[in-house]
Amino acid sequence: MRNTLEEQRPINVKIPSTRYLGSKRKILNWIWTNISKLPFDSFLDVFCGTSVVSFKAKLHGKQVYANDILKFNYYVALSIIENNDRKLTRKDLELILSNHPDISYPTFIQDTFKGIFYTDEENAWLDRVITNIETFIEDKYKKALAYTILGQACLVKRPFNLFHRRNLYMRLANIKRSFGNKKTWDTPFETHFKRFAKEYNAVIFDNGRENKAFNQDALKLNFPGMENIDLVYMDPPYLPKVGDKPDYHLFYHFLEGIVDYKSWPEKINHKSSIRVIKYSPSPWTSKATIYKAFNHLFRKFRRNKYLVLSYNTDGVPSLEELYNMLKQYKDFVVVKKKKHQYVLSTNKPEELLFIALDENPAKYGLTSDYTQINSHL
Secondary structure: OOOOOOOOOOOOOOOOOOOOOOOOHHHHHHHHHHHOOOOOOEEEEOOOOOOHHHHHHHHOOOEEEEEOOOHHHHHHHHHHHHOOOOOOOHHHHHHHHOOOOOOOOOOHHHHHOEOOOEOHHHHHHHHHHHHHHHHHOOOHHHHHHHHHHHHHHHHHOOHHHOOOOOOOHHHHOOOOOOOOOHHHHHOOHHHHHHHHHHHHHOOOOOOOOOOEEEOOOHHHOOOOOHHHOOEEEEOOOOEEOOOOOOOHHHHOHHHHHHOOOOOHHHHEOOOOOOOOEOOOOOHHHOOOOHHHHHHHHHHHOOOOOEEEEEEEOOEEOOHHHHHHHHHOOOOEEEEEEEEOOOOOOOOOOEEEEEEEEOOOHHHHOOOOOOOOHHHHO
16 A cells, blocks of 8 residues: 655656746745655645646645636646646647638737737737637647647747736837847747647656646635645745735736636726736735735644745745744744745845744754744744
């Protein structure tokens, strides 16, 4: 009988690339080195984003549950976490990328986003490819994989890999640039799609576990057996003390529209210059609501064995405030730190990893990087 707590040898699969704001890909080994000291077999990623941390857990043989409120991120988790064996075949790619004469292709993106993010030709390509995915790809895992690949192609052709500004001119202007890669921006969508199809096909594997993806609000997340999961990992958007708030609905609204193409027209705020999708304010983007959100989050998962939080020294709440909140629900809290600067950030804060548990962490060789933490906080 398999010992489920025994560490599984990682499969020789590369972590997929991502261009997502706040991605933990570059510090993934640091996160895993710390949490892998704990004896856990099941892993819940509450704000999974593009699922790089969930994917690491899957590589190590854990039973993985990945959740995100954004549907595009859910499709990523569905395609590389829950999916064990579905890949896009050569025939699938041909169906997706071809211009089928018998199909009357819609012009929604061409009409709605003209001159905003992509050229007219590129917008027409998107209308066609999305229609082909919806028409020819019936398997839910293949469809999620196709949208994951399409999303990566969309991101790589965008300045800053975001959709928060009407800045197509930055790509098209004939000027010298100190940032970005015009060659990548101007590479045809089809070329990018084929490249990412090869990359993402290569990361599909079966770790022998029944992994699941969810598309729910983290504060309302609920599914059978959730309270029995060993380790709950939380990576909410961090709210900086000063500067712009992290609005992921704004940053990635175009990707959200792509994966909900049929309903996209009725969701758009036409008063917006970038045609953003209407959405409710997030509790993670306001100092007035974020403290209550964190307390709700910690209380929700207090019965799980281990709570792990990724945050930042530049964020609100502060290190001390988060430590004290976690201490309300767990007997011990270890805080690890690492220097790490995110893309587009001008600050040089430290990345924080809070590990909260009811057993003495010294039992697992875990010690805080803040030696004064027990006396000072």
